Amino acid sequence: MAxxxxxxxxxxxxLEEFRQKIVDRIWEPGFQLDKETDLANQYGVSRMTMNKVxxxxxxxxxxxxxxxxxTFVSKARTQAxxxxxxxxxDEVEALGKTYRWQxxxxxxxxxxxxxxxxxxxxxxxxxxxxxxxxxxHYADDEPFCLETRAINVDVVPNxxxxxxxxxxxxxxxxxxxxxxxxxxxxRAVNVAGSEARNLxxxxxxxxxxxxxxxxxxxxxxxxxxxxxxxxxxQLTAEFxxxxxxxxxxxxx
Amino acid sequence: MAxxxxxxxxxxxxLEEFRQKIVDRIWEPGFQLDKETDLANQYGVSRMTMNKVxxxxxxxxxxxxxxxxxTFVSKARTQAxxxxxxxxxDEVEALGKTYRWQxxxxxxxxxxxxxxxxxxxxxxxxxxxxxxxxxxHYADDEPFCLETRAINVDVVPNxxxxxxxxxxxxxxxxxxxxxxxxxxxxRAVNVAGSEARNLxxxxxxxxxxxxxxxxxxxxxxxxxxxxxxxxxxQLTAEFxxxxxxxxxxxxx
DNA sequence: ATTTACAATTTGAGTATACATATTGGCGAC
DNA sequence: GTCGCCAATATGTATACTCAAATTGTAAAT
Numbered sequence: 071m072a073x074x075x076x077x078x079x080x081x082x083x084x085l086e087e088f089r090q091k092i093v094d095r096i097w098e099p100g101f102q103l104d105k106e107t108d109l110a111n112q113y114g115v116s117r118m119t120m121n122k123v124x125x126x127x128x129x130x131x132x133x134x135x136x137x138x139x140x141t142f143v144s145k146a147r148t149q150a151x152x153x154x155x156x157x158x159x160d161e162v163e164a165l166g167k168t169y170r171w172q173x174x175x176x177x178x179x180x181x182x183x184x185x186x187x188x189x190x191x192x193x194x195x196x197x198x199x200x201x202x203x204x205x206x207h208y209a210d211d212e213p214f215c216l217e218t219r220a221i222n223v224d225v226v227p228n229x230x231x232x233x234x235x236x237x238x239x240x241x242x243x244x245x246x247x248x249x250x251x252x253x254x255x256x257r258a259v260n261v262a263g264s265e266a267r268n269l270x271x272x273x274x275x276x277x278x279x280x281x282x283x284x285x286x287x288x289x290x291x292x293x294x295x296x297x298x299x300x301x302x303x304q305l306t307a308e309f310x311x312x313x314x315x316x317x318x319x320x321x322x
Numbered sequence: 323m324a325x326x327x328x329x330x331x332x333x334x335x336x337l338e339e340f341r342q343k344i345v346d347r348i349w350e351p352g353f354q355l356d357k358e359t360d361l362a363n364q365y366g367v368s369r370m371t372m373n374k375v376x377x378x379x380x381x382x383x384x385x386x387x388x389x390x391x392x393t394f395v396s397k398a399r400t401q402a403x404x405x406x407x408x409x410x411x412d413e414v415e416a417l418g419k420t421y422r423w424q425x426x427x428x429x430x431x432x433x434x435x436x437x438x439x440x441x442x443x444x445x446x447x448x449x450x451x452x453x454x455x456x457x458x459h460y461a462d463d464e465p466f467c468l469e470t471r472a473i474n475v476d477v478v479p480n481x482x483x484x485x486x487x488x489x490x491x492x493x494x495x496x497x498x499x500x501x502x503x504x505x506x507x508x509r510a511v512n513v514a515g516s517e518a519r520n521l522x523x524x525x526x527x528x529x530x531x532x533x534x535x536x537x538x539x540x541x542x543x544x545x546x547x548x549x550x551x552x553x554x555x556q557l558t559a560e561f562x563x564x565x566x567x568x569x570x571x572x573x574x
Numbered sequence: 575a576t577t578t579a580c581a582a583t584t585t586g587a588g589t590a591t592a593c594a595t596a597t598t599g600g601c602g603a604c
Numbered sequence: 605g606t607c608g609c610c611a612a613t614a615t616g617t618a619t620a621c622t623c624a625a626a627t628t629g630t631a632a633a634t
Contacts, residue, residue, distance in 0.1 A: 079617060093501040094539070105584060116619045121586080137585045138627035148406055149496065151506055155401040155561070244401070244563070249345040252561030254403055258510035258528040258552030276510040276528035276552070284561075287346070300510030300528070309407070309504030309534075311496070331587060357614060368589045373616080389615045390597040 080115050081122045088123065092132050092143055099145040103133065106141075153307035157241055158207050158215060167210040173235040176203035181220055189220055189293040190255065190281040197224055203234055206268060213269045216297040225289045240294065243284070247291055252284040258300065269299055276300035332367050336375045344384050344395050351397040355385065358393075405559035409493055410459050410467060419462040425487040428455035433472055441472055441545040442507065442533040449476055455486055458520060465521045468549040477541045492546065495536070499543055504536040510552065521551055528552035 091097045110120040127133045135141045162169040201221040207214045257279045266273045280296040343349045362372040379385045387393045414421040453473040459466045473481050511531045518525045532548040
């Protein structure tokens with residue numbers, strides 16, 4: 071089944087056509103479209119249907135709509151990269167390798183200052199006791215990702231009963247805390263010491279470091295530091311040029 | 323003005339409420355919502371209005387809808403990081419530093435095999451002549467990003483007349499080619515040789531390497547390699563847990 | 575000539591209605 | 605009991621109205 075085909079309804083067809091026209095610059099940035107009612111007539115549909123098309127198009131950022139003024143192809147653009155962060159296990163198995171998680175240590179205690187610094191924790195929000203754990207993700211018995219993590223047991227109380235030797239922390243948390251948001255910082259670092267040893271890399275090898283802070287409502291759920299060998303690993307992101315949609319302030 | 327408030331219409335209000343209910347797990351994953359008509363009655367709106375809410379919610383991935391079956395809070399989720407890639411100049415100036423672009427060389431010629439390898443160009447799509455250029459982005463006269471780039475003059479013919487000593491290539495291309503898409507690969511590498519010298523880093527220092535391929539329709543526009551000093555630079559990405567929206571296969 | 579006020583226009587939101595489509599659960603045939 | 609068909613049901617799409625809100629251009633007043 072060609073999933074790309076889609077349902078092929080009126081508004082889908084017109085939407086596709088308009089998007090194409092904008093992407094192909096047949097309608098250049100700044101171009102004013104005909105008004106809803108006219109377009110509806112031209113395409114032989116009702117205004118409501120054309121409205122659905124234009125509303126959708128505006129939501130995707132292709133056009134900007136203003137009352138009394140009209141509908142215009144967007145000019146102000148920004149680029150946004152979307153990278154799906156899949157489960158490491160899936161990722162590894164997609165490469166035809168076998169995945170394995172090895173827990174080094176997990177304890178409930180007050181975190182050390184050095185650990186908090188490593189995880190990029192800001193000064194204020196440190197509760198008393200957290201789960202501090204470390205471990206390694208393997209692909210075919212090759213080190214793939216070194217993980218250091220702190221989990222807020224106040225927010226995820228049932229994490230106390232989980233055996234993180236068998237349950238991969240990231241995966242368990244994702245399942246357990248749906249609809250959370252996270253903030254990532256990606257850097258390149260030179261590894262050294264025990265980290266280099268654990269990753270089976272020479273001292274000074276470049277690694278990709280991801281510091282992730284996961285938030286649920288107003289509380290932090292977990293801080294994680296993921297260290298990937300630079301050579302073996304590569305993040306990919308899909309770009310899309312997109313207009314600064316949102317509710318843009320009047321008088322823009 | 324509190325911009326967060328919004329227009330406060332029926333469907334906006336209900337949409338907000340439903341999203342909150344799902345995020346707060348009042349409606350847990352897998353929970354079946356009442357049917358459109360019932361919900362419409364409960365909230366005192368017409369079915370069309372409630373339909374708008376639920377359609378939107380489905381599009382955002384919070385719920386899955388199936389005919390005859392009903393509307394369910396999504397279970398299958400994935401994480402997607404969205405990172406806005408702003409103009410480097412803006413980025414630098416946001417830090418209160420002065421931005422400067424220094425072109426090393428720009429020539430129209432057949433690219434060398436080593437250059438293509440460096441830029442991550444796949445085997446087939448190499449046209450005869452391209453613009454090959456290199457340069458450095460500075461923040462307060464400190465090296466900030468080393469750029470190597472190939473531009474397809476067949477797709478962007480007026481790039482021949484541009485002086486890339488004064489026009490920053492990435493910015494010019496973004497302005498010139500709206501609605502293009504790009505694919506990024508992010509790695510950590512150890513710098514060496516002239517690259518280390520240009521970036522004023524010791525040999526072996528960890529750097530963030532971004533390989534970017536920009537596409538317009540079926541043709542590639544540009545290949546770029548951006549090298550950031552690991553210490554000084556950090557990519558940040560905002561996460562959102564999101565359901566695998568799209569048309570998911572039946573029997574999920 | 576500049577400001578103010580009003581009216582026309584265009585999008586935004588909502589309702590009632592109709593018909594299409596897919597899926598499920600039950601009923602009947604074997 | 606099992607299999608297959610059919611009808612009931614929930615969503616999907618579309619239409620034709622109606623009223624609201626915002627903005628802009630024009631016309632009137634100072």
